[in-house]
Amino acid sequence: MNHAAGLTTTFLLSMLMCVPMSSWAQNVSSIALDKGCYNCHGNPPRKNTPSFDQLAETLAKYRGQTKVIADLAEKLHKEHVFGGIKAHEQLSPEQALLLVTWITEGAK
Numbered sequence: 001m002n003h004a005a006g007l008t009t010t011f012l013l014s015m016l017m018c019v020p021m022s023s024w025a026q027n028v029s030s031i032a033l034d035k036g037c038y039n040c041h042g043n044p045p046r047k048n049t050p051s052f053d054q055l056a057e058t059l060a061k062y063r064g065q066t067k068v069i070a071d072l073a074e075k076l077h078k079e080h081v082f083g084g085i086k087a088h089e090q091l092s093p094e095q096a097l098l099l100v101t102w103i104t105e106g107a108k
Ligand code: HEC
Pocket: 032, 035, 036, 037, 038, 039, 040, 041, 046, 048, 049, 050, 055, 072, 075, 076, 082, 085, 087, 088, 091, 099, 100, 103
């Protein structure tokens, strides 16, 4: 694993524990709103796009697995894996990490 990403994840997770979950999740969901994520992943989602609820279901198995989460976050904002989605690529590494963590926690 990229060492810096590991440290960031550790940092974010330790922050997580200090903040009541609901307000943390609300903060992250407002980032998702701000970044236009709901335009495609909302309810109903855009054609061929999984909704956040569906993604949360798929990613729930990675909850707490910092390495997998860091890899997913890196993939999301770095590579043109999904046909070059601007909203993904414009995320900072920290935002990508927060958002993927939030999805594994249920995306509420
Ligand atoms: C223009 C539409 C669009 C926008 C805006 C968008 N996404 Fe996506 N997203 C997609 C599509 C399409 C996929 C790929 C679905 C597939 O092929 O599995 C995807 C996949 C994902 C995945 C799954 C990655 C994986 O490894 O399987 C995550 C997580 C994700 N998006 C998060 C976000 C977040 C967070 C935002 C806001 C910053 C966002 N998306 C904004 C269309 C969008």
